[in-house]
Amino acid sequence: MxxxxxxxxxxxxxxxxxxxxxxxxxxxxxxxxxxxxxxxxxxxxxxxxxxxxxxxxxxxxxxxxxxxxxxxxxxxxxxxxxxxxxxxxxxxxxxxxxxxxxxxxxxxxxxxxxxxxxxxxxxxxxxxxxxxxxxxxxxxxxxxxxxxxxxxxxxxxxxxxxxxxxxxxxxxxxxxxxxxxxxxxxxxxxxxxxxxxxxxxxxxxxxxxxxxxxxxxxxxxxxxxxxxxxxxxxxxxxxxxxETLEVRLGRMNANALAVAEAVLGHKAVSAVHYPGLGNDPFHQVAKRQMNGFGPIVSFTLASQANADRFIAGCPLLSPATSFGGVHSSAERRARWGDEVPDGFVRFAAGIEPTGDLVAAVTQALDALS
Ligand SMILES: Cc1ncc(COP(=O)(O)O)c(C=O)c1O
Structure with missing residues (x-):
C-alpha cells in the first residue's frame, strides 16, 4: 500500500x-x-x-x-x-x-x-x-x-x-x-x-x-x-x-439526492432540506467541507395526517426511527418533540435501487392529493 x-x-x-x-x-x-x-x-x-x-x-x-x-x-x-x-x-x-x-x-x-x-x-x-x-x-x-x-x-x-x-x-x-x-x-x-x-x-x-x-x-x-x-x-x-461502509454510503447518498430532487417541487411538499441540493441554503458550505451529503433528507407535508399517510403508503419505507440502515425508513419528527412542523418527515435513504425508491416515494406523494 x-x-x-x-x-x-x-x-x-x-x-x-x-x-x-x-x-x-x-x-x-x-x-x-x-x-x-x-x-x-x-x-x-x-x-x-x-x-x-x-x-x-x-x-x-x-x-x-x-x-x-x-x-x-x-x-x-x-x-x-x-x-x-x-x-x-x-x-x-x-x-x-x-x-x-x-x-x-x-x-x-x-x-x-x-x-x-x-x-x-x-x-x-x-x-x-x-x-x-x-x-x-x-x-x-x-x-x-x-x-x-x-x-x-x-x-x-x-x-x-x-x-x-x-x-x-x-x-x-x-x-x-x-x-x-x-x-x-x-x-x-x-x-x-x-x-x-x-x-x-x-x-x-x-x-x-x-x-x-x-x-x-x-x-x-x-x-x-x-x-x-x-x-x-x-x-x-x-x-x-x-467493511461495506463505502459501498453502502455511496448508494444511500445517491438515493438521498435522488429523493430530494424528486420531492422538490412536488405539490404535496412545502419545504425540502438536503445540503446536496444546489438551492439548499447550506449547499455552499456543505460543498466545501463534505465529500458526500449523507443519507437523510427532510421534507414538510401539509399536516400530521399527510405525513402519516405518506409513510404508511410508501411501499419501500419502514416506519422507524433512526437512519443509516440498508432499508429506507422515515418518521414524523414532531412525535419526539423536535421543534419542526407537524408534517415534517425525516426520510433516511437505504440501499434500494434508486429508480425503485424514487418511484415508490413519488407514488406515495401523488396519492396524497
Ligand atoms: C446525531 C446523533 N447523535 C447521537 C445519537 C445517539 O446515538 P445512539 O442512539 O447510538 O445512542 C443519535 C441517535 O439518533 C443521533 O442522531
Missing amino acids: TDKTSAISRLLHHRSQGLSKGEAVSLPIHATSVFHLPGEPDGSHFYARNGNPTVEAVEAEIGILEGADVVCFPSGMAAIASVFYSVLRPGDTVLVPSDGYYNVRNLLNAQFAPMGVTMRTCPTADMAEADMTGCRLVQIETPANPGLAVCDIARVAERAKAAGALVMADNTTATPLCQRPLDLGADVCVLSDTKAMAGHSDVMCGHVATRNADLFDAVKTWRRLAGAIVGPFDAYLLHRGL
Whole structure:
C-alpha cells in the first residue's frame, strides 16, 4: 500500500497485514470476560471491562478512517456522555446546537445542570458566529439531525480555539467518509455507529475519535471506570458493517439526492432540506467541507395526517426511527418533540435501487392529493 491508498482499502486489509500462517482471516469474536493471568499483571489483557481484542480491532479500523485514536462505546449517547464526563466540571459552560439530536440537551439538563454545568444553545446555522466567551466545550452537529442545517466547522474551530474552548463534532449524519471534522480543527469527534457505520440496524454502538492524547486518556479512563465498553459480538457487527461502509454510503447518498430532487417541487411538499441540493441554503458550505451529503433528507407535508399517510403508503419505507440502515425508513419528527412542523418527515435513504425508491416515494406523494 502507498501513501495514496484510501482509508477504506487500508481498513479492509488491516487485519491481513498482521496475520501469521494458519490464523483466521475473518476477525475472531473474543467472547470472554477474563483472560489467562498467572502471576503479576504485566499490561496484557486481564479483564474485558478494560479491553477486548475484538473491540480493539474495530477501534483500529475506525482509527484508520478517522486518522485518530478511537474508543468504542455501546451507543452513540455513551460516546457523547464520555466526553461530557471527561471534560465538564462544575462552573463550566457548554454550547450545544438547539436543533441537534435532542437527547444531548436532555443529558446535559438531567445530569450536568444539577452539578453546576451551564448549557447554552444556538441554532446550527448561527454556530460559526456564536458567542463562545467562557465556554469550556462547544458541541456541533453538522448536518444537524433532523433539520440538516450545516455549520462551517473550520470557522467554529478557529473561534472556539480563540475562546479557549474545545470543539466536539457529532459526525453521525455524515460519517468520516463524507466529512472530516478533525482535519478541519475539531478536537474530538463523536458518532452514533448505530447508524451508517454499522449500517444494518442490528446493533447499538458509538465511538469517540481524537488526536488529543490527554483527552483520549481521559475518555478511555472514564470508559474503564464507568464500565461502558461495547461487547465483542456488537463490536464484530460494527466491524462487519465497516467493511461495506463505502459501498453502502455511496448508494444511500445517491438515493438521498435522488429523493430530494424528486420531492422538490412536488405539490404535496412545502419545504425540502438536503445540503446536496444546489438551492439548499447550506449547499455552499456543505460543498466545501463534505465529500458526500449523507443519507437523510427532510421534507414538510401539509399536516400530521399527510405525513402519516405518506409513510404508511410508501411501499419501500419502514416506519422507524433512526437512519443509516440498508432499508429506507422515515418518521414524523414532531412525535419526539423536535421543534419542526407537524408534517415534517425525516426520510433516511437505504440501499434500494434508486429508480425503485424514487418511484415508490413519488407514488406515495401523488396519492396524497
Ligand atoms: C446525531 C446523533 N447523535 C447521537 C445519537 C445517539 O446515538 P445512539 O442512539 O447510538 O445512542 C443519535 C441517535 O439518533 C443521533 O442522531
